[in-house]
Amino acid sequence: MATRQKSAKSAPKAAQVEVKEKTQSKPNSTIAPAKGKLGVMIPGMGAVATTFVAGVEAIRQGLAKPIGSLTQMGTVRLGKRTEGRSPKIKEFVPLARLDDLVFTGWDIFEDNMYEAASNAGVLDHRLLEQLKPFLSSVTPRAAVFDHNYVKKIDGPNVKKGKSKMDLAEQLRADIREFRKSSGASRLVTMWCGSTESYIEPTAAHQSVKAFEKGLRESDEMIAPSMIYAYASLMEGVPFANGAPNLTVDLPVMLELSRQNEAPICGKDFKTGQTLMKTVLAPAFKARLLGLSGWYSTNILGNRDGEVLDDPGSFKTKEESKLGVLEHILQPGLYPELYGNIFHKVRINYYPPRGDNKEGWDNIDIFGWLGYPMQIKVDFLCRDSILAAPIVLDLVLFVDLAQRCPELKGIGIQEWLSFYFKSPMTAPGLYPEHDLFIQLMKLKNTLRHLKGEELITHLGLEYYD
Numbered sequence: 001m002a003t004r005q006k007s008a009k010s011a012p013k014a015a016q017v018e019v020k021e022k023t024q025s026k027p028n029s030t031i032a033p034a035k036g037k038l039g040v041m042i043p044g045m046g047a048v049a050t051t052f053v054a055g056v057e058a059i060r061q062g063l064a065k066p067i068g069s070l071t072q073m074g075t076v077r078l079g080k081r082t083e084g085r086s087p088k089i090k091e092f093v094p095l096a097r098l099d100d101l102v103f104t105g106w107d108i109f110e111d112n113m114y115e116a117a118s119n120a121g122v123l124d125h126r127l128l129e130q131l132k133p134f135l136s137s138v139t140p141r142a143a144v145f146d147h148n149y150v151k152k153i154d155g156p157n158v159k160k161g162k163s164k165m166d167l168a169e170q171l172r173a174d175i176r177e178f179r180k181s182s183g184a185s186r187l188v189t190m191w192c193g194s195t196e197s198y199i200e201p202t203a204a205h206q207s208v209k210a211f212e213k214g215l216r217e218s219d220e221m222i223a224p225s226m227i228y229a230y231a232s233l234m235e236g237v238p239f240a241n242g243a244p245n246l247t248v249d250l251p252v253m254l255e256l257s258r259q260n261e262a263p264i265c266g267k268d269f270k271t272g273q274t275l276m277k278t279v280l281a282p283a284f285k286a287r288l289l290g291l292s293g294w295y296s297t298n299i300l301g302n303r304d305g306e307v308l309d310d311p312g313s314f315k316t317k318e319e320s321k322l323g324v325l326e327h328i329l330q331p332g333l334y335p336e337l338y339g340n341i342f343h344k345v346r347i348n349y350y351p352p353r354g355d356n357k358e359g360w361d362n363i364d365i366f367g368w369l370g371y372p373m374q375i376k377v378d379f380l381c382r383d384s385i386l387a388a389p390i391v392l393d394l395v396l397f398v399d400l401a402q403r404c405p406e407l408k409g410i411g412i413q414e415w416l417s418f419y420f421k422s423p424m425t426a427p428g429l430y431p432e433h434d435l436f437i438q439l440m441k442l443k444n445t446l447r448h449l450k451g452e453e454l455i456t457h458l459g460l461e462y463y464d
């Protein structure tokens, strides 16, 4: 499906949220230390999950470097440019150490992480052999699954229950068991499961009371990912959503998240084509270059590609991918430049490519006096290689959020928008998609938490 965006309906809605300005950086209390083990629970032990876990173990064993991870390699500038203070982020805020991470997961297939990683075909055999003892020890728990939500796959490792509430109870029991058997002092859940079919929120998603009634009655509008989210939040465990499904982007989950001080964030990892889109589109807007069309297409041959071959799952992904241009370009403010854009996104399942996706973009722009120009992008990327460091950062940052008195009770962690194609925001607030605004928001949040001055890039003080 393509969208033609019209300026009139595109004006961003005014935020319905109460806004309290944070002009000064004064955190109201200290961050609890990252003591003990951090348990990472992953529904969906496929290509992304196994590339992430194998990568963490490879890094722990000194076999590879955490390239692409802001928490491991990134720095944050503090104070004036003349002060020369740029610590590593992991030294600036108390993050869990890689050595303290322990893992579990759920999947509809019975493969352990070694087998699943071998099947995914992302990492080379030699590396996987070195990691085999560790990866083989992570075996999947039985999943909560509904074929109606993911039509292209089916598997044997699935829980049975009298109702969706019964299934939620079984997941809660899994979580408690893992907490005990792993000795983890803290947990996070990271959804790396397949993209579920497109649905819109209904009455059952509006409050905890309505949702629990829906669980007891096995309401068909409650998707499996929502049952994992409910179970996690009920156990006080933060939940990050790497797929475009609604999952935690619902009033019920916001209510639970706040009530149980378990942060939530999502949706849909921003990895290949959308990453590029959210880099290029802000550049056009910054230079007031117009845009008449953006055609994006992909070939992808992994299981994710197969799942997305189903129109229901593709629609969920499409919605997530289409939203970014409108919010970045603000056609309501710039109707002559962005009031009439033809934007189309396609994903084609093409098995020979496996996880090595190729994403093409044809971009039609126009400049001075309306003269047209074109840009072509051909990104030969590796989907899971781009996603794995995002998973690591989210795990560590969401855990940090739960140890910060200022963040743990606010629900949605908008400061983590940097990692998502379709960032969750407070109701009524439009999302920030520009990658560099997102990065500034993230780093300023860290500065704020530590009582450091926020960086505005004004810079006049250097010329006094």
Ligand SMILES: NC(=O)c1ccc[n+]([C@@H]2O[C@H](COP(=O)([O-])OP(=O)(O)OC[C@H]3O[C@@H](n4cnc5c(N)ncnc54)[C@H](O)[C@@H]3O)[C@@H](O)[C@H]2O)c1
Pocket (backbone or CB within 6 Å): 043, 044, 045, 046, 047, 048, 049, 106, 107, 108, 109, 120, 143, 144, 145, 146, 150, 153, 155, 191, 192, 193, 194, 195, 196, 224, 225, 242, 243, 244, 268, 269, 270, 271, 272, 302, 303, 304, 307, 383, 384, 386, 387
């Ligand atoms: N790799 C990327 O660049 C990228 C970017 C954005 C989003 N994503 C999303 O991340 C998710 C994972 O991607 P992937 O490439 O690892 O896909 P994958 O198909 O390799 O893995 C997904 C796994 O989830 C399992 N699963 C499905 N439903 C489940 C359920 N209800 N409970 C437990 N397990 C379940 C499947 O059996 C499969 O093993 C997908 O939703 C994908 O759209 C990936």
